[in-house]
Amino acid sequence: MNGLPDDVVAAVGRITIAAGDLELVLAWIGASQADGNAFKILAKPGEPLRAARRSIEVAAPAYRDAFLPVLEKAADLLARRHTVVHAMWVNDDPGQGWELLHYKSYVRHPADPQTLDELARQLMEIRNQLVRIVTAQINNRPAPAIT
Structure with missing residues (x-):
């Protein structure tokens, strides 16, 4: 890929996969208060998080308190x-x-695989x-205690 470091490209891929896993769980949580179809929720950018937030509003207080943070x-x-x-190299x-x-916010990230892998790890956690x-x-x- 034009001299881009393979280990960095792979780390960005791991972030993409981890975020996809997280958004699938968010969509599943959100689907419980929608029409039950997590895949419709996944089809709209940003909707998994919005749907999950709507869904936990009606959860029992103990679960809502666990979900919020x-x-x-x-x-x-x-x-x-x-x-x-969504960044330019x-x-x-x-x-x-x-x-x-990042082309809109001008946020810069080092193309460091260890730093990027840490983001992927946090997404999975x-x-x-x-x-x-x-x-x-x-x-x-x-509800489990979340740290």
Whole structure:
């Protein structure tokens, strides 16, 4: 890919996959208060998070309280993902290597696979936290403590 580092391209791919997993769980949560079709929710950009927020408004207080901070973290991480995945690859100074420059916000990210993999890890951790809350809710168990 035109001299772009393979390990960085792979890390951006891992972010994309992790965000997709997170948005699938968000859509599934949101579908419980919509028409039940998570795939319709997934078809609209940004809708999984909006639908999940609407859905938890009617959840029992214990679950709502567990979901709220996790959804806020999900929103933050998905916004960060957006600035990476929808970025231009720039190399202003060939001696410094590549950076990812978001074309609207001008947010820059170093094209560093370890930094990018950390974002992918955080996206998956938030997804896993949501799955634990949903699982407790489905099984009528207390909402797990989320750290």
